[in-house]
Amino acid sequence: MRKTEWHLWTLDQYSEEEQWLNKKAQEGWALTEAFAVRYVFEPCQPGEYVYKIVFTDGVRGTTERDNFTSFLEENGIEEVGRYHRWAYYRKKNDGTGFEIFNTVREELAHINKIRKLSSVLLMIMIICLSMELRVMMVAPSVTVPMVMTAAVSVMILKIYRGLSQKAKKLEADMALFE
Amino acid sequence: MADKNNTPLTEAVYYILLSVTAPMHGYGIIQNVKEKTGGRLVLAAGTLYGAITNLMSKGWIQIINEDEATRKKDYLITDSGMEALKAELTRLEELVKNGREIIQE
Numbered sequence: 001m002r003k004t005e006w007h008l009w010t011l012d013q014y015s016e017e018e019q020w021l022n023k024k025a026q027e028g029w030a031l032t033e034a035f036a037v038r039y040v041f042e043p044c045q046p047g048e049y050v051y052k053i054v055f056t057d058g059v060r061g062t063t064e065r066d067n068f069t070s071f072l073e074e075n076g077i078e079e080v081g082r083y084h085r086w087a088y089y090r091k092k093n094d095g096t097g098f099e100i101f102n103t104v105r106e107e108l109a110h111i112n113k114i115r116k117l118s119s120v121l122l123m124i125m126i127i128c129l130s131m132e133l134r135v136m137m138v139a140p141s142v143t144v145p146m147v148m149t150a151a152v153s154v155m156i157l158k159i160y161r162g163l164s165q166k167a168k169k170l171e172a173d174m175a176l177f178e
Numbered sequence: 179m180a181d182k183n184n185t186p187l188t189e190a191v192y193y194i195l196l197s198v199t200a201p202m203h204g205y206g207i208i209q210n211v212k213e214k215t216g217g218r219l220v221l222a223a224g225t226l227y228g229a230i231t232n233l234m235s236k237g238w239i240q241i242i243n244e245d246e247a248t249r250k251k252d253y254l255i256t257d258s259g260m261e262a263l264k265a266e267l268t269r270l271e272e273l274v275k276n277g278r279e280i281i282q283e
């Protein structure tokens with residue numbers, strides 16, 4: 001018996017998303033597929049798996065990514081889903097926690113990758129907004145989509161700023177610790 | 179900052195190089211480091227992968243055996259890797275010596 005759930009998580013909520021998936025696993029539902037907002041779960045022993053979400057470097061099918069994935073497999077880590085560059089990993093829960101990366105440097109690099117993506121999205125939204133603004137001069141009916149675009153832009157800006165704050169904190173740590 | 183003597187190494191790199199003084203595969207390295215540090219340092223698989231990739235391109239370690247079926251690779255330190263490891267050990271000894279002169283317990 002499988003069940004499908006729909007959930008929207010924003011770019012900066014990967015930790016919350018991870019907690020959500022781990023809670024599901026605790027309740028006996030193991031994620032087996034993930035794509036954008038669609039999540040498929042299958043029954044498992046409660047707490048059988050732990051999950052980790054990573055914004056990876058390469059895309060599917062490249063040698064670099066294949067090497068990375070098979071290296072993880074050697075270490076008992078399985079990729080269960082992938083959307084764009086977001087990868088969903090799981091391993092059997094042995095009570096020792098689950099990290100794919102565990103240095104400050106890598107955590108910072110991870111945040112910066114997501115920050116870069118959010119800045120690209122923000123740029124696209126601003127281009128849309130300026131185009132809509134031009135159209136609005138002649139057709140005021142564009143106001144509603146324009147307000148929506150503006151709202152999404154503000155949301156992405158907030159995400160970007162949140163990630164920047166996180167990055168700044170880690171940079172300060174890096175000056176003291178390896 | 180990294181200088182031309184290739185020191186200081188990160189803790190992870192230091193222990194990876196120590197591990198591959200004998201042929202060892204990825205999982206073996208993680209276990210070995212964990213054992214050597216009494217469980218204090220547990221390398222995450224992705225961290226180890228990144229370090230191995232960088233050490234390979236620097237020529238400090240090499241693949242000496244690859245299992246066709248499982249794609250499992252055995253790594254071994256090279257001469258230049260051994261040099262870097264020795265330089266780091268000398269640096270660490272200096273750190274400890276200077277520390278011990280001030281702090282005796």
